[in-house]
Amino acid sequence: MTQWPDRMLFGGDYNPEQWPSSVWDEDVQLMQRAGVTTATVGVFSWGRLEPEPGHYDFGWLDDVLDRLHAGGVQVLLATATASPPAWLGRLDPGSQPVTADGVRLGFGSRQSYSPSSATYRTHALRLVTELALRYGRHPAVVAWHVNNEYGCHVPSSYDEESAQAFRTWLTARYGTVAELNRAWGTAFWSQTYQGFDQVDPPRAAPTFLNPTQQLDWARFSSDALLALHRAEVQVLRELTPELPVTTNFMGFFKHADYWAWAPHVDVVSDDAYPDPADPDAYVRLAASRDLMRSLRGGQPWLLMEQAPSAVNWRPLNAPKPAGLHRVHSLQAVARGADGVLHFQWRQSAAGAEKFHSALVPHAGPDTRVYAEACALGGELAQLSGQVAGTRVPARVAVLFDWESWWAVEQEATPTTVDYVATVLDWYAPFLRRGASVDLVHPSSDLSGYGLVVAPATHVLSQEDLTRLDAYVRDGGHLVVTYLSGILDRDLHVWLGGYLGPLRASLGLRITELAAAATPLTLAGGLPGAASTWQDVVEVAGPDVEVVATFADGHAAGGPAVTRHPYGAGVAWYVATAPEAAVLDELAGRWLAEAGVEALLTAPVAGVEAVRRGDRLFVLNHTGASVQVPLVGGAVQLAPYEVLVREA
Numbered sequence: 001m002t003q004w005p006d007r008m009l010f011g012g013d014y015n016p017e018q019w020p021s022s023v024w025d026e027d028v029q030l031m032q033r034a035g036v037t038t039a040t041v042g043v044f045s046w047g048r049l050e051p052e053p054g055h056y057d058f059g060w061l062d063d064v065l066d067r068l069h070a071g072g073v074q075v076l077l078a079t080a081t082a083s084p085p086a087w088l089g090r091l092d093p094g095s096q097p098v099t100a101d102g103v104r105l106g107f108g109s110r111q112s113y114s115p116s117s118a119t120y121r122t123h124a125l126r127l128v129t130e131l132a133l134r135y136g137r138h139p140a141v142v143a144w145h146v147n148n149e150y151g152c153h154v155p156s157s158y159d160e161e162s163a164q165a166f167r168t169w170l171t172a173r174y175g176t177v178a179e180l181n182r183a184w185g186t187a188f189w190s191q192t193y194q195g196f197d198q199v200d201p202p203r204a205a206p207t208f209l210n211p212t213q214q215l216d217w218a219r220f221s222s223d224a225l226l227a228l229h230r231a232e233v234q235v236l237r238e239l240t241p242e243l244p245v246t247t248n249f250m251g252f253f254k255h256a257d258y259w260a261w262a263p264h265v266d267v268v269s270d271d272a273y274p275d276p277a278d279p280d281a282y283v284r285l286a287a288s289r290d291l292m293r294s295l296r297g298g299q300p301w302l303l304m305e306q307a308p309s310a311v312n313w314r315p316l317n318a319p320k321p322a323g324l325h326r327v328h329s330l331q332a333v334a335r336g337a338d339g340v341l342h343f344q345w346r347q348s349a350a351g352a353e354k355f356h357s358a359l360v361p362h363a364g365p366d367t368r369v370y371a372e373a374c375a376l377g378g379e380l381a382q383l384s385g386q387v388a389g390t391r392v393p394a395r396v397a398v399l400f401d402w403e404s405w406w407a408v409e410q411e412a413t414p415t416t417v418d419y420v421a422t423v424l425d426w427y428a429p430f431l432r433r434g435a436s437v438d439l440v441h442p443s444s445d446l447s448g449y450g451l452v453v454a455p456a457t458h459v460l461s462q463e464d465l466t467r468l469d470a471y472v473r474d475g476g477h478l479v480v481t482y483l484s485g486i487l488d489r490d491l492h493v494w495l496g497g498y499l500g501p502l503r504a505s506l507g508l509r510i511t512e513l514a515a516a517a518t519p520l521t522l523a524g525g526l527p528g529a530a531s532t533w534q535d536v537v538e539v540a541g542p543d544v545e546v547v548a549t550f551a552d553g554h555a556a557g558g559p560a561v562t563r564h565p566y567g568a569g570v571a572w573y574v575a576t577a578p579e580a581a582v583l584d585e586l587a588g589r590w591l592a593e594a595g596v597e598a599l600l601t602a603p604v605a606g607v608e609a610v611r612r613g614d615r616l617f618v619l620n621h622t623g624a625s626v627q628v629p630l631v632g633g634a635v636q637l638a639p640y641e642v643l644v645r646e647a
């Protein structure tokens, strides 16, 4: 397989089946004018391609691919399995998904299939085989786009076929029902099982469900979707081994553990729909791009979908002001994307997404949105030679773990936590300083990082904890926050003060977990406000520096922030959620102590600075002009301006 992408891609989802063929020639001309390199074709075409089971209509797709090829537009061909046709549910009503409350979801929307349905899988794989045989060597086709946004609407199904698959999955995981009983702690509330056949999905129940049952259901549901993806990939690899495969991820999407998925694509791709009305959206956006880059160890990735302007699925669908779309696009490039694609090429005239923006709007090409698309296409073509294929160096790692996410957001926990929002609170100070961050799984090799932050990393195994301990002993700088290291991977508590072996590295134990009902004040060397949480912390000895204490609340007088020189490194603990100004101060200190470079001399909101390859990107996400304190000389950026220069 040759390296792909081999240049910066630009384009989007192209759904020609929504239009008469008379429009297709104009499409190709307008694509050429805009500099479109790549069209994603066929994402929702199953019903058109296979109007009856086993009867295919490929003529129109032949025509579309030939026209695109003649026009110099490459095709990312979708496997079209994202939305089965009406006949599948009639053939096997059991293939349609069921909610936790037992409601079977009907046809008439999209993604109407249960991930564990054998009927769906059989028909989907037959279609993939037909497509691979027919188009695998078509000169327009450069890669496969498998399915679409797995789990977006139906992350799991509680039907009986899924229940059976869950039992099989549990049997493979635990071997014996005794081991399942141990892991799930079923001695509690008389939940002991005598056989795997007694175990069900966590369907609607009288009150709190077993936590480990819920965690295993989340693991199983992610695995069930991944199994579908892998089954398609297996067909494609057999029939078209030279074509790369990808499937579009959804950034911080709770229901698919992308660490497990990433090895099963050749290139990571992502869909991102920030709210133009939210001035802080750029933080989550930056972090999700960093996650996408990190999933395959820094390999360039693709922004597969974004909206050129408004979406149609928020209560209020704000358009992007002129210039903002360029900032979003170049942010993705700065953070490692080798392609900027969109949903969708031409705005629909009918159907559920007719009010979603597109590169060619309802009003036609003589519009601001199409003009911006043409400008962006030209700019990306220029940038291609400068940055395509290059890497984004990062020396800060923030741990990101789907199992911690699933566990910390369960019911019956000490407090309600939004895991991603919490991770972003700890990511943002580095963004505000222009210090690049990789997101990493707790089991990753951390030795290349100068600074590692573990925000609310609720679930950590003995091996994870030992690795983090060794990281500090070997000279690393580690920051651990409240709610980290509370449970092992069976969701059993780390007894004796939580944190397992990290108690030694941090030089403390936690004697009480406590949600904070009122705002908190930090005293000592780090005054400021905090909220949400306060552990009751007992330090182990005089070598632990108490950097800040709680002035009030349940843990008043106790340590809030501690620093422990340990081995050749330093381990910090933060027992609360400090306000942004305090985090900025701490982040500055952590970076300096760890010797990690920041591109800005002071924290700035709404602005980012990133180095990729030998280019420096400075982006202003705000509608105001800003002074950016770059190391080596401040620069002034106009509203939504992006500066790209040699680093």
Ligand code: GLA
Pocket: 148, 149, 271, 273, 305, 307, 311, 312, 343, 353, 356
């Ligand atoms: C997702 C889907 C697209 C489209 C967009 C709308 O990303 O993959 O088909 O529905 O949302 O924002």
